[in-house]
Amino acid sequence: MKEIIIATKNPGKAREFKRVFNDQDFILKTLLDFPDFPEILENGTTFEENATLKAHAVMERFSLPTIADDSGLQVDALYGQPGIYSARYAGDHNDAANNAKLLSELGGVPREKRTARFVSTLVFANPKNEHDLIVEGEVKGLIADFPEGDDGFGYDPLFYIPELDKTMAQLSVDQKNQISHRGHAIEKLEKQWQDWINW
Ligand SMILES: O=P(O)(O)OP(=O)(O)OP(=O)(O)OC[C@H]1O[C@@H](n2cnc3c(O)ncnc32)[C@H](O)[C@@H]1O
Numbered sequence: 001m002k003e004i005i006i007a008t009k010n011p012g013k014a015r016e017f018k019r020v021f022n023d024q025d026f027i028l029k030t031l032l033d034f035p036d037f038p039e040i041l042e043n044g045t046t047f048e049e050n051a052t053l054k055a056h057a058v059m060e061r062f063s064l065p066t067i068a069d070d071s072g073l074q075v076d077a078l079y080g081q082p083g084i085y086s087a088r089y090a091g092d093h094n095d096a097a098n099n100a101k102l103l104s105e106l107g108g109v110p111r112e113k114r115t116a117r118f119v120s121t122l123v124f125a126n127p128k129n130e131h132d133l134i135v136e137g138e139v140k141g142l143i144a145d146f147p148e149g150d151d152g153f154g155y156d157p158l159f160y161i162p163e164l165d166k167t168m169a170q171l172s173v174d175q176k177n178q179i180s181h182r183g184h185a186i187e188k189l190e191k192q193w194q195d196w197i198n199w
């Protein structure tokens with residue numbers, strides 16, 4: 001059976017990928033299946049650089065086709081921050097602390113100026129392909145005044161989608177995948193990867 005690895009240790013991302021890439025003719029693994037895999041230094045300056053670092057570190061270790069996601073939240077009133085630093089905005093990788101810091105940075109900023117977007121860059125690397133397949137997705141929303149919803153991960157409880165009158169954390173995985181940055185990027189990947197890959 002063919003195998004593909006998703007180079008993530010984030011259980012929320014893993015769940016979203018698995019939801020789309022299920023029931024196909026390959027086995028999908030993530031780094032959660034390899035808990036001893038060392039931390040990958042994400043010291044690039046763009047989402048694409050960081051996704052490339054992750055995809056190649058994992059592809060080289062396992063010699064298997066590997067997809068990495070680097071993603072983050074860009075808030076207009078904060079000049080695009082936290083951006084590539086989204087995971088460790090408040091210091092260590094702690095969703096509650098990150099959300100608290102975001103709310104405090106936006107204290108007093110009115111609704112119409114709380115515009116933001118989630119961005120996801122996916123890099124698909126394969127030992128038998130010379131060039132990576134790279135796609136991007138985004139979704140626009142507003143940063144809410146307080147967290148709502150228990151689903152999802154990261155900044156989802158604060159990411160409000162006006163068209164749905166819900167935060168991202170109030171959506172099921174399927175609903176999130178239909179509208180999210182990662183969902184859009186995965187959709188693009190799905191259209192291209194089978195023609196691209198040399199198994
Ligand atoms: O690097 P991996 O192992 O994939 O997991 P990570 O959580 O460290 O992932 P990133 O380095 O790409 O950092 C992205 C951060 O941006 C935030 N983020 C990205 N996508 C999100 C989403 O769909 N919902 C909520 N927050 C998200 C969240 O805080 C993530 O930790």
Ligand SMILES: [Mg+2]
Nearest residue numbers: 010042070087
């Ligand atoms: Mg990371």
